[in-house]
Structures are given as C-alpha cells and as structure tokens.
Amino acid sequence: MTTPATPVHPDEHPEAAIARLAADSVALIERLQHAGGAYPASPTFSAYAGYSWFRDGAFIADGMSAAGAIDSASRFFDWCGRMLLQRRDTIAEIVAAEAAGTPLPDERMLATRFTFDGAEGDDDWWDFQTDGYGTWVWAVVAHAERHGLDLDRWATGIRLSTEYLLATWRRPCYDWWEEHSQHVHVSTLGCVVAGLEAAARSRVLEPPLAARALGGAAAARTLLLAEGVHDGHLAKWLGSTEVDASLAAVIAPLGVVDARSPLGLASIRAVEAALSVGGGVHRYLADTFYGGGQWPLLSCMLGLAHAAAGHRAHALELLRWAAGTVTAEGWLPEQVPDHLLAPERRQEWLDRWGTVATPLLWSHAMVVRLAVELGVLEPLSVLPARDPKAIL
Numbered sequence: 001m002t003t004p005a006t007p008v009h010p011d012e013h014p015e016a017a018i019a020r021l022a023a024d025s026v027a028l029i030e031r032l033q034h035a036g037g038a039y040p041a042s043p044t045f046s047a048y049a050g051y052s053w054f055r056d057g058a059f060i061a062d063g064m065s066a067a068g069a070i071d072s073a074s075r076f077f078d079w080c081g082r083m084l085l086q087r088r089d090t091i092a093e094i095v096a097a098e099a100a101g102t103p104l105p106d107e108r109m110l111a112t113r114f115t116f117d118g119a120e121g122d123d124d125w126w127d128f129q130t131d132g133y134g135t136w137v138w139a140v141v142a143h144a145e146r147h148g149l150d151l152d153r154w155a156t157g158i159r160l161s162t163e164y165l166l167a168t169w170r171r172p173c174y175d176w177w178e179e180h181s182q183h184v185h186v187s188t189l190g191c192v193v194a195g196l197e198a199a200a201r202s203r204v205l206e207p208p209l210a211a212r213a214l215g216g217a218a219a220a221r222t223l224l225l226a227e228g229v230h231d232g233h234l235a236k237w238l239g240s241t242e243v244d245a246s247l248a249a250v251i252a253p254l255g256v257v258d259a260r261s262p263l264g265l266a267s268i269r270a271v272e273a274a275l276s277v278g279g280g281v282h283r284y285l286a287d288t289f290y291g292g293g294q295w296p297l298l299s300c301m302l303g304l305a306h307a308a309a310g311h312r313a314h315a316l317e318l319l320r321w322a323a324g325t326v327t328a329e330g331w332l333p334e335q336v337p338d339h340l341l342a343p344e345r346r347q348e349w350l351d352r353w354g355t356v357a358t359p360l361l362w363s364h365a366m367v368v369r370l371a372v373e374l375g376v377l378e379p380l381s382v383l384p385a386r387d388p389k390a391i392l
C-alpha cells in the first residue's frame with residue numbers, strides 16, 4: 001500500500017477533521033470492497049488477508065448504510081446471502097440433527113469467515129461463532145428500513161440464517177474475540193436476539209418461521225437476563241462477574257437493551273469503569289492479544305451506547321479518541337499500545353502475526369457510524385470515492 005493523503009490541517013476544527021476522516025473512511029471501505037461484495041477485514045494483515053467475516057462485515061455494512069453508501073452495504077448483504085445459499089444443505093443437516101436430538105459437533109457448524117469468493121479457506125480458524133449470523137440479519141433489516149429497500153432481495157439468506165440460529169443459539173461457541181468457546185457469551189446472545197427479532201419483523205419469513213424466530217428471540221433474551229447479568233450490569237458470559245466491551249453493542253447499535261433502562265445505564269457504567277482509560281477502550285481485563293491494547297472500534301461502540309443514553313458530549317469524546325488513533329497514512333488500526341494490560345505479551349504477537357492489523361475496516365466503519373450518529377458526518381455529504389491511488 002502506498003501513502004494516501006489525509007492531511008489534517010493544524011488549524012482545522014477537530015470535528016471537521018473527524019468528518020473528513022469519516023468521509024475518507026467511507027471511500028477507503030468502498031475501494032477495498034471485493035467486486036463480489038465482501039469486505040476484507042484488513043487488506044494486508046497476515047492472519048486476516050483474503051477473508052471477510054460476517055461480524056466485521058455486518059458492522060461495516062451498517063456504518064456504510066448509515067453514511068448513505070447504500071449500494072456498498074447492499075452488495076455486502078448480497079455476498080452474505082450467497083454464502084448462506086451455497087451452504088443450504090449444510091444448514092439443513094444441522095437443523096435436522098438438532099431436531100432429532102443428535103446435534104452435530106462444532107466442526108460441522110458454519111464457518112466464521114470466508115474467502116471473498118466464498119470458500120472456507122485453507123487456514124485453521126476459531127470457527128463456530130453464531131454472532132455474525134444474527135448481526136448481518138439485524139444489519140440488513142436496519143438497512144432496508146433506513147432506506148426503504150425491498151427485503152425480498154435478501155429473503156433466502158434471512159430464512160437460512162433464522163433456521164441456523166434457531167438450531168444453534170443455545171450452544172457455547174467462540175465469542176467476538178474468537179476465544180472462550182466453552183461459554184455462552186452475552187454479546188453473542190445479544191446479536192442472536194437482534195437478528196431473530198429483525199428477521200421476525202422483516203415480513204420475508206413465512207408466518208410459522210416468523211413465530212419461531214420471535215419465540216427464539218424471547219427465549220434467548222430471557223436466558224440473557226436470567227444468567228447474563230451480574231450486579232445489575234450485563235456480564236461477559238453466562239455466570240461471569242466480568243464485563244467485556246462488546247456488551248456496549250448490545251445496547252447500541254443493536255438496541256437489544258434500552259440504553260436508558262437501569263440495566264443499560266449500569267452496563268455502560270460498568271464497561272466504562274473497567275475498560276475505558278482516557279477514552280481508549282480495552283476488550284476485557286484479562287486480554288493479552290498484542291499486549292491487550294485499546295480498540296478504537298470499541299470506543300465507538302461505547303460512544304454509541306452513551307449517545308443512545310443521551311450522553312452526547314461523552315460520546316463525542318470517545319469519537320475523538322478513536323479518530324485520534326489514525327496513522328500518518330490515514331488508516332485506523334485494530335488496537336493501539338498506548339495503555340497495555342499485559343505489556344509482556346505484546347512481542348509474541350508481533351513475532352507471530354506482525355504489526356497490528358492496519359487499516360482495520362471495522363475500525364473505520366465504527367468511526368463512520370458514530371460520526372453519523374452524532375451528526376459529525378452528514379450522510380448526504382459523503383464524498384464520491386476518490387481515485388484509488390489517493391487512498392491506497
């Protein structure tokens with residue numbers, strides 16, 4: 001990659017600089033989107049190059065949709081639909097085995113990420129994560145509602161995801177961070193609830209499946225509230241006493257827990273108190289990945305939750321922190337090492353995978369999403385994509 005130009009003028013108003021970063025981020029994501037619709041997680045990072053995740057991609061598409069990049073988001077959802085359609089027989093087997101009381105093992109579940117052209121790829125990964133299959137359904141329904149689009153285009157994918165989630169959501173699986181597969185994770189449940197509720201209201205499901213989707217969402221929500229709450233706040237996994245910054249997303253943008261409810265407010269406070277240091281948000285306290293740094297995309301998730309609770313000024317501070325991680329090249333990283341939870345563990349990851357993933361498209365998209373939410377970026381003011389050479 002060569003150097004893009006996103007010079008920040010020293011006299012520029014901070015919000016104007018953030019608006020420009022957000023607009024450039026939309027252009028960057030458009031430029032890096034694969035012709036088939038997939039969003040690369042990070043174009044050059046050793047362990048991610050060549051793959052697109054449902055989780056990252058769903059949030060990226062949501063950011064693009066909110067910014068008015070309608071076609072880009074739609075094409076990602078087309079890609080999701082194709083990934084599901086190509087695996088409809090696998091889904092049918094998973095659903096049938098579950099119904100027969102003989103569930104298939106984790107290795108037979110759908111993958112977490114796919115190559116751009118739709119293969120599982122040859123590299124081992126921490127597969128079996130259900131969250132992305134809920135998140136993309138939530139995102140595509142939100143996209144259609146936001147822009148008045150016909151959901152028929154994505155109906156098959158929504159149906160297949162609904163069947164898949166109904167058969168698998170109770171199972172322990174890897175979390176957002178591809179760790180701790182022995183647990184049922186509260187943010188994963190939040191994605192499942194958001195996806196099933198969106199599917200149920202999408203009007204593309206036949207009434208019996210829509211009713212089952214609603215029933216599944218209600219059961220998942222009940223479990224989340226019964227076993228996924230500690231001391232009045234959302235917990236990292238069922239039975240845990242800890243928090244994880246991914247819980248902010250359950251409040252916003254997913255909207256599964258009302259930001260202004262006692263549970264929403266206590267969860268925002270708990271994540272903030274445990275994991276935010278000067279606006280930079282850690283994933284969770286025991287994180288050792290690259291030494292456990294601060295993730296701009298999580299500052300934005302927490303910012304969205306604060307915004308939903310009416311705390312606009314604080315949300316803006318979090319956005320400023322996230323935007324401040326931009327490199328001289330105009331790229332947002334996955335994490336920064338300014339405050340490390342486990343500094344002694346950083347080098348082993350540098351040796352294993354190289355420099356932290358930069359640019360990470362999910363980081364760019366979350367800055368876009370929060371900038372739109374706070375009115376820093378006007379969706380209609382998004383600039384047309386620039387010459388690719390000016391960006392990468």
Ligand code: BGC
Nearest residue numbers: 041048053055056176177178
């Ligand atoms: C993160 C995942 C993410 C993936 C691709 C991993 O390091 O833990 O949440 O989906 O990178 O960005």
